[in-house]
Amino acid sequence: MLMETIDAVRINFNPEQLTLLNICLAFLMFGVALDIKVSDFRYIVRHPKMALVGLSSQLLLLPILTILLARFFDPPASIALGMVLIASCPGGNVSNFMVHLSKANAALSVMLTSITTISAVVLTPLAFSFWSGFIPGTAALRERIYVDPFDMVLTIIQLIFLPLIAGMFINHRFEQIASKIRKPIKIFSILIFLSFVVFAMIGNYQNIIDHVGKVFMIVLVHNSLGFLLGYSWAKLFKLRSNDARAISIETGIQNSGLGLILIFNFFDGIGGMAMITAWWGIWHLISGFLLAMWWSRKATSVSEQTN
DSSP states (O other): OTGGGGGGOBOOOOHHHHHHHHHHHHHHHHHHHTTOOHHHHHHHHHSHHHHHHHHHIIIIIHHHHHHHHHHHHOOOHHHHHHHHHHHHSOBOTTHHHHHHHTTSOHHHHHHHHHHHHHHHHHHHHHHHHHHGGGSTTOHHHHHHTOOOHHHHHHHHIIIIIHHHHHHHHHHHHOHHHHHHHHHHHHHHHHHHHHHHHHHHHHHTHHHHHHHHHHHHHHHHHHHHHHHHHHHHHHHHTTOOHHHHHHHHHHHHOBOHHHHHHHHHHHSTTBHHHHHHHHHHHHHHHHHHHHHHHHHHTSOOOHHHHHO
């Protein structure tokens, strides 16, 4: 019964804060786009195996893992739907930084982030609608919070697609400017998002105290298995360790910022979804950074790097 009370929680969030969060995400996506070039997509065509392995890990295996974990933990309905929403989001923009830090294949990371982010315009609403249907006991809640996929697509176009196009245009036409602003924008983007999360947590301090314990273990297991799944799946296909590390981080780092925006725009800030998505956004920064630092001290062999 105590667990079920989280479904009645509504996160304190006003329209001004929502507008600020929308601007934050758009700015984050603009920063990601400064690292994306048309040549990245040509590279995918020439090396389809690693891209297909990475995409299948993130777009197919992670949602399946999420469904299994939701069945295992059997959390309240809104928490289960929050887990599915996280798995339906594209890769997180900080993944490229963490892959670089871990001395893995940064080009592959940028490619995977680019594809999943751009395709999120269509895939995120469709994936959530599809995978959430496999969660038992959520039918009534899903009816109450039904989201028109078309409306979600329009929101994602505004928050992801347009900033990406703007960033890629600057990177293509004004390369010197892009090279100068790339690093400060990336640092500033991370600081903006972290600051927003901190202030949102302060504004919802009592909710966090009362309910974070209910999502902590779920996020820990979900995120850890996401990293392990990505790495194991890549090694199963005999990819290099550098590529496997990149795919691991891309699978474990999800765009929780987008998830939060969708929750507040379309799901009325329902407690379980917001709590698990917000905590994922905090935790994957910690876990991803620790994993990247550990891998940075375990360099791959020269033969693997040059194969």
